[in-house]
Amino acid sequence: SQQGEEDPQALSIQEGENATMNCSYKTSINNLQWYRQNSGRGLVHLILIRSNEREKHSGRLRVTLDTSKKSSSLLITASRAADTASYFCATDDYDYKLSFGAGTTVTVRA
Amino acid sequence: DTAVSQTPKYLVTQMGNDKSIKCEQNLGHDTMYWYKQDSKKFLKIMFSYNNKELIINETVPNRFSPKSPDKAHLNLHINSLELGDSAVYFCASSPLTDTEAFFGQGTRLTVV
Numbered sequence: 674s675q676q677g678e679e680d681p682q683a684l685s686i687q688e689g690e691n692a693t694m695n696c697s698y699k700t701s702i703n704n705l706q707w708y709r710q711n712s713g714r715g716l717v718h719l720i721l722i723r724s725n726e727r728e729k730h731s732g733r734l735r736v737t738l739d740t741s742k743k744s745s746s747l748l749i750t751a752s753r754a755a756d757t758a759s760y761f762c763a764t765d766d767y768d769y770k771l772s773f774g775a776g777t778t779v780t781v782r783a
Numbered sequence: 784d785t786a787v788s789q790t791p792k793y794l795v796t797q798m799g800n801d802k803s804i805k806c807e808q809n810l811g812h813d814t815m816y817w818y819k820q821d822s823k824k825f826l827k828i829m830f831s832y833n834n835k836e837l838i839i840n841e842t843v844p845n846r847f848s849p850k851s852p853d854k855a856h857l858n859l860h861i862n863s864l865e866l867g868d869s870a871v872y873f874c875a876s877s878p879l880t881d882t883e884a885f886f887g888q889g890t891r892l893t894v895v
Contacts, residue, residue, distance in 0.1 A: 703881050710824075715787075715873060715886035759824060769838045769880050770816065773826035 677705070677745075677762040677774040685780045692749040694777040696762030697742075703765045705738055707747050710759045710776070719747075719760075752781045786810050789874050789887035796864055797895055804859045804890045806874030814838075814880055815857040817849060820871040820889070829872075832857055833880065864894045 677696045686692050696705070704723045708716040722729045722738045722745065729736045735748040749756055759778045763771040787808045796802050808815065817829040831839035835851045846862045857874060874887040 706883060708886075713889075715888045716826075716875075716884075718883040718885070721883055761826065763826075763884075765881055767881075769814070769831045769833065770828040770841070771884060772828070773818075775823055775825045778824075 677764050677772060679760070679762055679774045679777040681777060682775070683778045683780070685782060686752055687782050688752060688754060690752055692752050692756070692779050692781075694747050694760055694779070696745045696747070696774065698745075698762075698764045698772075699743065700766060702740075703767045705736075705745050706763045706765065706771065707734075707736060707745075708761045708763060708773075710761065712758070716761065749779075752779075754781050754783055757781045787874055787876055787885050787887040789872075789890050791890060792888060793891050793893075795893045795895065798864055798866060800864050801860070801862045802864060802892070803861070804872055804874075804892075806857050806859070806887060808855055808874075808876040808885070810876060810878070810885060811855075812876035812878045812885070813854060814877045815851065815854075816875045816877075816884065817857065817859050818873040818875060818886075820873060822870070826873070830857075830859075861892075864892075866894050868892060869894045 680695045706721045707719045710716045733750045738745045759776040761776040763773045815832045820826045830849045848860045851857045871889045875884040877884040
């Protein structure tokens with residue numbers, strides 16, 4: 674089934690630095706979404722980008738989508754300790770479900 | 784007010800037992816889901832319901848039976864629990880099938 678795969682698996686950065694993570698998927702999608710999961714908590718939706726969009730911004734988040742390469746990236750600028758979490762991409766491929774990858778674990782060091 | 788709430792948050796039980804996890808959403812959404820997150824954080828869809836109708840059953844063993852008494856509730860009943868069922872189970876809902884999903888806080892199931 675359709676799956677997003679995040680890269681890298683883990684990322685450790687200093688507070689104030691930018692964090693970039695990538696997602697690749699296999700087949701055509703309706704939209705691609707990014708979620709954050711803090712330790713022991715549920716997933717929180719961050720941003721949704723549709724297949725006809727190339728870039729989207731929300732606060733310190735910037736998402737790009739390249740449908741020709743079947744890939745997306747999430748950039749978090751000026752990271753904070755509170756950004757420490759796991760980040761997941763999820764693809765919506767027209768079939769009543771979101772397909773998730775295993776996520777990127779981001780640690781922001783003070 | 785909690786948008787998507789699951790109970791219980793933690794569940795420890797012995798192999799062979801039957802257990803249920805309840806989920807309720809107060810967002811008025813038409814679509815609800817159950818996901819399973821394993822120890823490596825990989826999230827996999829189990830079931831998808833739209834207006835109380837089962838849309839997706841993603842090759843889940845028959846021991847797992849979802850029940851949607853109304854649009855706001857989607858419960859998960861598990862029979863004859865096995866060690867491999869240990870995981871975190873998430874309920875989620877969305878207004879439409881191509882929009883963001885709202886997740887509950889998860890139920891950590893441990894089978895001993």
